[in-house]
Amino acid sequence: MGYIEDLRSIVGHRPLILSGSGVAVFNHEDEMLLVKKFDGRWGIPGGFIELGESAEEAGRREVFEETGIEVGKLELVTVISGQQTYAKLKNKDEYYSVTIVYKTNDIVGGILKPDGIEVQEARFFGVGSLPVNLNPLITSMVKQYFPKFGL
Structure with a gap:
């Protein structure tokens, strides 16, 4: 059982604050790597930090x-x-x-290959040429930090 599952066994469905990392990956042509989740929305690769793991490692x-791509230096x-980060999952x-x-x-x-589990x-x-069905938080981030992408 993982860290989040351990917490859930204690607190049930009550709201938690969870820390995560997301990475905007750009190739040599300055294109942005996006992943399509099974809810149909596109976003950047990312997820929650595990115990003992740094944000960069995560x-x-x-x-x-999620993608099969290995990255080095992060900025x-x-x-x-x-409030905009609140989520309620199907399992409550x-x-x-x-x-x-x-x-x-x-x-x-x-080698670029979606995992087929989360992505x-x-x-x-x-x-x-970014897809229209971007995760709203990613849309906001792209507008603010990567305006050349034209959202």
């Missing part, structure tokens, strides 16, 4: 697990938190996330 791990972009678990967002163009290995599709998008 970001690299999540990029690799801090922003921290997303607050509730949480607010504090997500540390990084960017990188340091792709050091791997159904992963691909790079160029300026002006």
